[in-house]
Amino acid sequence: MVTWYKNNRIKIAPYIFIAPNILLFFAFMIIPILFTFYISFHEWSILGSPSFVGLENYIQMIHDPVFYVSLKNTLYYTVGAVSVSMVLGLTGAILLNRKIPFVSLFRGIFFAPVVVSLVATGLIWSWMFNANYGLINHFLSTFGISGVNWLNSATWAMPAIIITTIWFKAGYCLVIYLAGLQTIPSSLYESSEMDGANSWHKFWHITLPLLKNTTVFVTVISVINGFMVFDLIYTMTNGGPGYSTTVLIQYIYQKAFIEGHMGYGSTLGTVLFIIIMIFTSFIMWLGRDKD
Template structure:
């Protein structure tokens, strides 16, 4: 009887591999092969035409003395540190509110999810209509109210703020949707026990809701941080990285280096550094989450 069981197990394993093979094939073609190609290009000096010249780690050595790279890296980190917690906090608050018996809950949920249906470029164009310092809606409203206008494109801090505001508006709906799904999967037993122990709504939120949503928060943190490190379309449309590099992030700097100045080897090196940052963060977050789960 052992042989038929082994044969059946082999057939099941073969069927399982057959089902997942297309996914691995797509991963190989569209992720792993381009990643290896980018690594090889980062070790060359090339403009994208003809064969490049192998330079080893010279492109990576240039990064250490490139002030524009360090400024773009700093902008990316600051952008991530602001956008990720703010958009997740607003998303969590919105999910908690929409999970309660609010009037017009469906309409409010649709309004928050609506930005998810808009592409990043379209969101950037909406941001231009709002933040343009010459004809934007905000400065028009400020003019009507007798308030001073803001130089959204020509001043570093307002330009950076416009990108942050547009991104938070765009990402909040996604965070809310995932948190709402997590909330609707929580049973009422713990809330009832906390209520019987005399915990008020705020105490129940921090003692019950937040810990139970830990896996959801971990998932969203990884996604939001990776997205923030890879942000391009909103920055490109709203400010183009200006003024004076004040809103330049790693991806816009890599794009400008690779397709404007045609130094594609150096641009690939910037991309590989970005990949390493995202990979290290995801691994650190996974390890921290796994360690916490084991302790609990």
């Protein structure tokens, strides 16, 4: 036994070290996902025992107009916030990647909003978007533009939330892109300049292709966060006015924890999980190495 242990301890050691992580992953990821899928076929109010209803919750979802509204709002928010944040982040990263003084200071300033609590961010920007005394309307009035009732308008509430998201999400994208830019050898740019390449050619043929993996990572993380947004919208509009800013996560919360329909909430959660998996897989497929 001792001889066997001495011969195999090197092989066993890695599994011993990763075992706690695997157990935690199963406990907090795999098991909840499987349990959610199981409950989606039941009617359950937490207090009683789950009652099997088959596909009834899924049929209800198909005929639920609020589900489609919340899905549309989620896509609207995700596309708007992610696309603009990534463009601004990449632009800022390219500017900061040049040899300018105080780069670390600027990087810290742009990244600072990322570490602020989203609840605090929502409260601050709710005040800034206030129709009567908010800084946004005050700024617009200096140019002779009449103010907008941002958070109480079905038209402007979601754009206001997207603007708020861009404020902190762009800094995150900037830092990740800047790290990716600093891994690109300067010799590639020098060689291209000798061949007569201008700034646009260098960006299109060197920078962008070599940032492919970084772009895939940023896109996947940002899209997942976009589909999972809750606290910011809950703080700023609570899904209103009407259902104009209600997203899937908030609708799940409302159905499961406010109304007590855990089965239907689990159905919505299962569908959201599938949607995220589809989008994530598609993004990673687009960013795959084609060699």
